């Protein structure tokens with residue numbers, strides 16, 4: 662029997678790519694998408710869709726009853742920069758949303774649940790280079806605090822109630838299908854659009870702010886691989902480190918200039934600089950490699966080439 666999949670937060674940056682991938686593999690009728698807003702008629706042709714607010718239990722129950730998912734990807738969350746602007750609501754959405762999905766997953770006997778964590782679980786007291794899987798964390802943003810609390814709850818629900826939750830700590834994600842919304846790593850997506858559109862970009866992070874990043878195709882593959890791996894390979898039930906590649910705006914600019922030599926960058930940092938400064942510069946993901954055979958495909962140059970190739974037609978290039 663084919664899996665029946667429910668994606669919560671399907672219209673976001675990750676959801677857009679994940680839905681396209683999973684519908685290609687499992688067939689569109691087997692993958693229900695859901696998000697807080699209605700979508701266009703054109704999108705409704707792509708497969709089943711439901712308006713679902715993770716804070717409304719009735720919405721969740723209806724989706725679970727109708728679709729009977731065997732696997733749920735719960736992606737709905739508020740990212741780092743937005744959550745700093747609305748800290749109480751950020752906490753409520755990220756935590757109560759997760760609890761509601763935990764409850765429904767147990768009540769309706771879901772086989773597996775994927776929930777993303779983030780490099781934001783680390784903080785200023787964390788070793789910043791090759792950050793280990795297990796170390797001091799002490800996140801100092803609401804988003805990071807909610808992700809760390811979520812990780813502890815994932816492990817707790819697994820140990821106490823047997824819920825088969827899987828999770829990875831996403832680095833900054835770079836894709837061309839959808840824009841990110843409200844994150845600190847968003848510059849690394851916007852820069853491609855501005856490079857093609859205007860030939861210049863003003864970065865809100867400073868030139869040497871190095872952060873772990875990952876091309877979306879790798880992130881989608883990691884998400885599906887960790888979710889579909891045999892249960893006995895998933896030895897970490899909080900969340901797995903995922904390294905991706907590591908660069909700063911200056912390094913990314915150099916990589917873009919290999920394709921657009923006249924590309925110009927300047928810098929005007931804002932409140933997101935402090936968030937970025939509290940996060941790791943690079944990550945050790947050896948546990949993901951050894952436990953479920955994770956392998957990265959895209960390095961920085963491959964990611965840049967692919968982003969520019971995919972986005973160029975949008976800007977008449």
Ligand code: AKB
Nearest residue numbers: 740741779844845846
């Ligand atoms: C953000 O910048 O908030 C996210 C993340 C690293 O989780 N992209």
